[in-house]
Amino acid sequence: MSPVPTKKGNARNDVAISARETTLSKPDPAQPVRSNETLIEIPIIIRPERQALARPASSLQKFPGQTAFQLRNRIGLWISSSDVDNAEGSRDGISNTINSFAGRESESVATVLQQRYASAIKACERLPSATLDQLLPIYFSRVNHILPLVDKDSMLHAQSDGTASVFLERAICLVAAKDPSATPHLRVTAEGSPMTPRQFCSDIYKGLVVAINEGLEPDRITRIRVLALLSLHCEGYEGAEAASMHLCHAIHQAQTAGLHLDRPDRVPGDSLSALFWCLWTLDKTHACIGGRPVLFADRDIGVEKPHVNPSSSRTAFDIWFAISDLLARVISFYRPGADHTVGWEADFPTFEEIIGDNIRDDLDYGTLGLLELFYHAVGILSCRYKLTDRPDGSKPSYIRQGLAAVRIHSIIATECPQTLPPLPIVPYALALSMGVSYQQFRSSKLITHFERAKASLEACCGLLEDLGVYWYSAEAMARLGRKALHQIEEAKPGPSRQGTGSRQPALSGQSPIIASTHPNNAVSDTPFVNRSDDQRPFSDVPSTVSSMETHPGLETIGPQPATGFQASGMDGFADIDMLFGEFLDLSLPTNFWDPVFGPPDQSGI
Incomplete structure (x- = not known):
């Protein structure tokens, strides 16, 4: 009988395993938890994904008879329930501050309650x-x-x-x-x-x-x-x-x-x-x-929406609210049943139009920088297409997305590097910019565009690593970026290849297969970006299809049969494609369960 798949994050499939104070033995619901001299028969819940994340990434990418790409659904990672049943002594190596004092498998209920009590007293x-x-x-x-x-x-x-x-x-x-x-x-x-x-x-x-x-x-x-x-x-x-x-x-x-x-x-x-x-x-x-x-x-809602007279100056919150209202419309493009190829093409307001003519004194340089970051993040999300589809570079939303990625990088790298207010939109906007760079790399057909997108990806990755001192999400997305850069180096083409970003397996109808994870550490093997050159990768707006028509002498890489590098190298991007695609898709929940987001010894890179 084939194993029953257990979907990660499904509480109904959580596995109840009794725990002892010292070590985690084979699951045996009959064994009680001992705390001092008191016998407590309350099982501790261990989620299947905790068992999965404790294993190396390579073990999650090898399934008998099926590829990991086939078993990974749009939401979450599917694992065999037998893997959970046979897990012994697995430890979750990825930090989870929320339940760090309540989710350790070997601790007793009494210890957990005592730690919660101590935390509350301290607060x-x-x-x-x-x-x-x-x-x-x-x-x-x-x-x-x-x-x-x-x-x-x-x-x-x-x-x-x-x-x-x-x-x-x-x-x-x-x-x-x-x-x-x-x-x-x-x-x-x-x-x-x-x-x-x-x-x-x-x-x-x-x-x-x-x-x-x-x-x-x-x-x-x-x-x-x-x-x-x-x-x-x-x-x-x-x-x-x-x-x-x-x-x-x-x-x-x-x-x-x-x-x-x-x-x-x-x-x-x-x-x-x-x-x-x-x-x-x-x-x-x-x-x-x-x-x-x-x-x-x-x-x-029974209260009137904030309304600003066009002739009056706008506060920082007025602008924040106006951009949020813009985002509310963008979200509608991601609702269930919406066409994933349709974005906001016409009448997208400019940032200056949102600001208005009169600028208040509280709109200092850092505040304006953050509000513009928020605006450009919405601009990136206003363009919706899948990595498996060839983007239409002539669409206004696609051009807007490329421009927004450029501006986000410029604001964080050079214009307001130390003065942006500490709000989570900062690492999120930069991660979106990195996602756009990755999309441009995967859709590049010219070696010049490929190299530009790769440099942009590396620049964003370096900035995210800097923000990782303050933001976990920035650190996690930087690891994904380093994984992508590491895969690019692993799949480096020969000198005869014009471009390397084309998705030949997807274009030719083949199912991508996740390659074996390289044992080296991407964070240490891939050099940091030179901060003095941060502007260089974004000096030009990403080119569109129309630019190809004006330079007919530049050869492109069309959908050809996958051979050599194409068959072995590009297939390794399947899992990275999915993670970046999910991050840019508002219809899917954001989480960092995938081992790629974990520390280097857990991510398998």
Whole structure:
């Protein structure tokens, strides 16, 4: 009998395995968990994907009688249930901050509960004044004017009186800690040494999650603010899902409080209105960053949408809201049943049109840079096509996508390298730019275009590695980029080949087969990009089909039978094609379960 496939992420297929305090033996539900002298017969749930991720990537890519590409569905990784049943002592090597204290297979239930209790107690302690005095101003000067989740005047007044919510203070610091200027001040105790940004954020986040889930914050509006701030943090391979859950919880609480409904005493533009429309915009950004359906239905909202008079100047939030409204329409192109070849072709507004004629003083250089990043991320998503299809380079959305990728790189690399506000749209926009570079590499037909796309991919990868100090998602996507660059080097063509990006197997109707994973480490084998040359890969807009017609002397690589390099080298891009394709597709949930996103010793590269 053939094994029954178990889909990753399906809770109904979770495997209940009892755990001992020391080692994980063969699954035996009859064996209880011993904690000190107390006998506890509660099984610990071990998900199949945790077993899969603990194995080398090469073991996930070899299936008897079938290729891994055939077994990998559009969502998730399919593994044989027998692999789960036979797993012994597997350890999850990929960090998962969300459940790092609750998901270790060898720990007892009592230990887990004790650690949760300790985290909650720690979260109730106020951070050192040296930390708060530095991080709170960073948040209010660089984040809150763009996304006014917190009433600044009320918060500062409460803090001066010593009555501010300790959980809200910590949530604010969680966001501000990702700003480079905050790094020297990241201490959780007065006598402690400064922590790295991600260490500090993980420590703060872990305690906040337990405290909020246990209802330790009594004020509902404050809980909504804390949950919304928590949704701006992502750590670990399930971090995107956890961030979406925090926002979902915040929206639920907001609807319970009636923030979406009009009231006779409601003042337009007050802090509660600002909070609600912040949640509305975050609903749209999480829909693209996390690949989730939107939660708000506009027909259920009873308060009037923010409207700006064309003659008046716009605030940073006005522009953020306008771009989010633009994103709401782009999301419609990714809904189930939508044609995946249709994007936004006509009447896409320019960034200057969104900004308006009058610019307010709070729109400093870094703020404008972040808002333009957001705009260009939406521009990239407005073009939709699959890697298996030959792109129509004459479409306005395709040209817009290439231009947007250029601008994103320029803003992060040269224009605002240290002044962008610490919001998750920054690493997401750069990852989108890298995805466009990879698409251009795979569709290149000229060696000049191929080399340009490869250099662009490497430049984005280097910048993502820099952002990885603050953002897990940037680190994970940089690993995917290094994997792609490593595969390019492995499949390097001979001198006679004009271009190497064509997808000959797909064009000729053949099913791509994932090649064996190379044992070398892509991060160490592939050199870092020279930051002084960051502009060079993006000096030209990606060429279109029309440019081919103006240069008939340049030979192209058409769909030919796969031989030599084509048969052995390009087939190895099948898994990378799928991962980049899923990332650029808003209809699919974002996660970092694939071993490629793990540390070098786990990713198989």
